[in-house]
Amino acid sequence: MEQRLYGIRGATGCINTVDDIEAQVRALYDGLLSLNKLPESDIVSIFFTMTADLTACNPAAALRKQGRAQQCALFVCQEPHTDGALPGIIRILIHGYLPVGSNVQHLYRNGAEALRPDWAGTSGREGIFFINSDGKDP
Template identity: 40%
Template sequence: MVKAVRGAISVDSNDHKSMEKAVIELMNEISGKNDLKEEEIISIVFSQTADLNVANPAAALRKSGAYHFVPLFCTKEPEYEGALHAVVRVLVTYQCENDHRPVPVYLGEAVHLRKDLNSAYEC
């Protein structure tokens, strides 16, 4: 069966090192909470807020040495009034058993994006 899980993380600073740290932390948490292995992942789509314009989260993940054969894509998050700044969001599509329940992960300031999910999916 094919399923997807979402997540997001705030990035401390608009630089390559902060982006790499945040993306790796986010993907480690998503993989861990969902018991995902790289070979089960079909694709990963990132979005980033406009203020994060120095580094690409897909490139940051690729640089980490993981997810060599997983298609990665990145896009700019739409800008709107009241939006949280310095955030990377992710959508991970993967293959799993039918009874697997995706566990979303929101870290740092991104917890404010989906407070309802964070309390509902505590592990």
């Protein structure tokens, strides 16, 4: 099966504790892999950003601590401060190989849905929504 490299996006809200950051990063990562049927072996790299108010732990370190993403490059940076930005947000961009023509699904959860009001579809679960690469609710 022919594959190509895709960018898979998501975000989650968290509170500034090690336990919550670890839990929210795990839920976001696992959700994206599950939605897209993406095995870890097909991930090339993962890029995280986090808002400046999240200082308890690094999301890449949290993922590695959980034994995940051991064979790919991870990178984290702080989001630039902008007026009106949501606090307590971690964003993720996964670069991974999927079959050509895949309908990539992005996941926004735990308050991060507000980042993409233009994608107002919901999954039917409170506080979580995901969208297809065509911008439509799956």
